[in-house]
Amino acid sequence: MLILTCPHCGPREERELVWGGEAGIARPDLSCDDVTWTDYLFFRANPKGVVLEQWCCAAGCGQWFKVARNTLTHEVLGTWPHAADPDLDALGKDEAQT
């Protein structure tokens, strides 16, 4: 089980949290073409390595926050309030993908 540090509540067990998939998925506007829309709906990068995710501190403050997690090792590289825009490259994303 992962222990993630909620930026507002501190370290919390995975079962108190809800996973919300990759962060930073831009929502296209109505005028986009079908492919853009279906890519938005269904396609994710799903990297083997570091990914920036959204998690919700569901049993605590209820706030969504961002987590950089290595999908291969479960190593957590950092957590941030949702409004933050952390630089994954600075966290060694490239090394982790090898």
Add this chain to the structure above:
Amino acid sequence: MSAPFRLPTGGLIDRGRPLGFTFDGVAMTGFYGDTVASALLANGVTIVGRSLKGHRPRGVVAAGVEEPNALVSVEGGGFFEPMARATEIPLRDGMRVRSLNAWPNAHIDLAAMMGVGSALTVAGFYYKTFIWPAWSAYEWIVRKAAGLGRLPRRSGPDPSLHAHESIDVLIVGGGPAGIAAAETLAGSGLQVVLAEARERLGGSLSRQSTIAGEAGGDWLRQSEAVLERSGNVAIGRRTMVAGAYAGNLFVLDEKDGEGGHRLYKLSARQVVLATGAIEQPLLFANNDRPGVMLADAVRLYLEDFAVVPGRRGVVVTNSDSAWELVPKLARAGVAVAALVDSRRREACRHAAAIEALGVTPLFEATVTAVRGVGGVRGVSVSRQAHPAETVECDFLAVSGGWLPLLHLAAHRGSRPRYDAEAGTLQLTRWPDGWHACGSVAGSASVEAVLLEGAAAGVAAAAALGRSVRPAYEGRARPRPAIQPPIQPMPRHEAKVWVDLQADVTLRDVRIAAAEGFGAPEHLKRYTTGGMAADQGRTSSLNLLRSLAEVSGRDMAGLGVTTFRPPFAGLNMGAIAGLRRGALHAPVRETPMLAEHLALEAEMGEFGGWRRADHYRSNAPDREKAVSVEMAAVRNAVGVFDGSPLGKVEIAGPDAARFVDRFYVSDMIGLKPGHIRYSLLLREDGIIFDDGVAVRLSEDRFLLSPTSGRADQVLFHLERWRQTEWPDLRVAIASIGSQWATLALSGPASRQLLTALGPDFPVDRESFPHMRFREGRVAGVPARVARVSFTGELQFELSVPARHGAALWRRAMEAGRDLGVRPVGIEAWLRLRVEKGYIHVGVDTDGRTLPDDIGFGAIARKKAADFIGKRSLDLSYANDPDRDQLVGLLAGDGAVLEPGGRILAAGHARPPAPVDGRVTSATMSVAAGGSIALAMLRRGRERLGEVVAIQQGGRQLRARVTEPVFHDPAGARLRA
């Protein structure tokens, strides 16, 4: 009855505390300190159970968690373990022990006598046999034959507890290595847990051996005293570490020895792995006979329990460790008829010492078969350049090398590899923060083990920024050169058991390899080898070895199957903990519960709420009660407890813009005091929920999600607010539990509301349909919505929760002359079917789009973006062949039920393509018969058509209609 195989002296048992117990009904005795297995052996019980498929007699093989055969049910003071390893259960007075998979008992098993199981033993049997005509034809008999043990009728009185802890260092294993690490960390101030699966510390340490210059027993006592005094090392006895997970989280199962469990979820900053190794059996014909035991288990029963498995034994091995057993047996007065070693004499370090005892070892020799059925009568030994000979004996001690218990590291993703020189699996890279020591890391000598344990303690402390002195210092003697083990492969493959618990033979391995299941992961699944409750502890290595042999491949190149948690089976009660009975899935109650019970409500669980299904005070019979309740709503007035209905308030300057982005209908144009019914979609266009939205004021909305989905809707709203539109000035609050809701429904509901004394007018002109009023009713603050779920005139009355029960009583009283009835959820849902109102999740599913239920025009009309809108333009959303909501009116007096399949046009009975499904059904007074809602392909074009419906095993006919059967013009609604 005396215990014939108990030695008069010795052991760690408390001879001053004799215990009585029964095995399959026969009274026996043991001592405090015994396990069930040691007590059975002391009493001369050779057959403790029957094998899973072949019902062959089986005896105790091992002394710990690896035991494959001795599975028993144990009943004692207030607890029942349906399936436990006899080697792990501490004996207690009055225990009733029963063998599993045997009837009437292990000794005389009828299935074995009739040979019932033998046909089921071949690899892949299930896959090959039960494929025609259908698995379902065989399922019942296979289910009956499958599995071991019987579940207790009642759960035990003491639920298991769960605990969550976070510590500095977890030491797994309380043998010499783990103790040395713990002693090193004692007094360091670090929070340390030492977990040992058995009742006693010491692991495989022999009490008679010398360790750190002392007798094993003395050393152990002193070390335990050091740990007990330390104040920072907690010792968990009978505590199995069942699994290792990301973030160094561990699951530990602590047994109290009386049937109780405590399950810990423990996160540790550093880990010392000192789990040791498990001895492996050798392969030869009839190697599953009772009396064939692992050599180290024989030693343990002898030293710790003063129990011998027989009077005259043979030891067979391919390594040094089993040689140490010979003098111990001799001292206990047990004859050693032969010591059989597959190696050459030069490879055996102890040869001279053993010969000095008068035992003549047989080198370059192997046991080829065991003689005897219910026990061992002798063994056949084959030796190079000698004729095969028979050695008489009544037990056989086997040692085929050691398997390090590196399973926990493997749970974390480390991949063990077969090392040909060591003849076993090994790990070279451990997970981060783990320090392996002792025989799990390949050490053999006890000095090396202590030094490694101490070093592991130092390393764990250093990683946490602490400097500690190792409890043991010095240099170990260099380890002797390892001789690669020799594993002669036997003939008579059908009689050679590779996995005792899963009942897999060498022939099964050959069949699997020949049929193309020759990869270890395939072999495991095809033969079930390694998949039984013992998790292949004594079989995984031999399975690999056998596979290499039969397929002529190199063992190191085969790879290893994945080790997954749990390390050994966990009791289901321990996993459930307190989450059972009423706490399994707690059900919510409304403030009016006592009123429902007073009216003899039949309560049930609906979407996580305890609600009234119907009221026996209306009629004792369910169907009659439901018709009385429906008639009250149609002709007079019914009162329904709608408190579980979701209530979410949205407030802020951007409230209207925010709400508008969720609904398929326009919400910006909704006027204060007005109500709109609409749908919420998922982003892929599928209907997520429905409900009404009330505009309380310019900047406030009240949403009413479906009762069972209120939490999900709240989560959905909040997620979009935080992650997508944080710029909108809006706040969301769930106020559902603050309000009790009564729905007054029926033509007399206005009179009933008037009788309750509202402080605002409720006449048709002042308070029309789909309007909302705030004021006071019956003297308490009230929010009243004129909405309807039944198709009748209806007022939904919400008051602060504490007033709910009183208001309910007043409504029932005030409505007496109006013919009021309490209405349960069954009548409520049938009334809406008659009106053609959908229930999301019942009439819709994970494919239903707004247009499918007649909401297409509304969704298209709204120009502004809302969640799911763009998906409604995708090609699949506009396929004319989609299922659409229709009504069905049954013909010929048939009664429609949900779940019926509508057959394609032109088909009266199956086989036929399916064109749709019946989603809800009821008897309708308005329609004069059985009606239903259904999703039907191109349904709206097919009104008037008669369709055939496959329902249960029968065919019915029904006419396709509009979904609304009651008051299609809505005059009653707007009355």
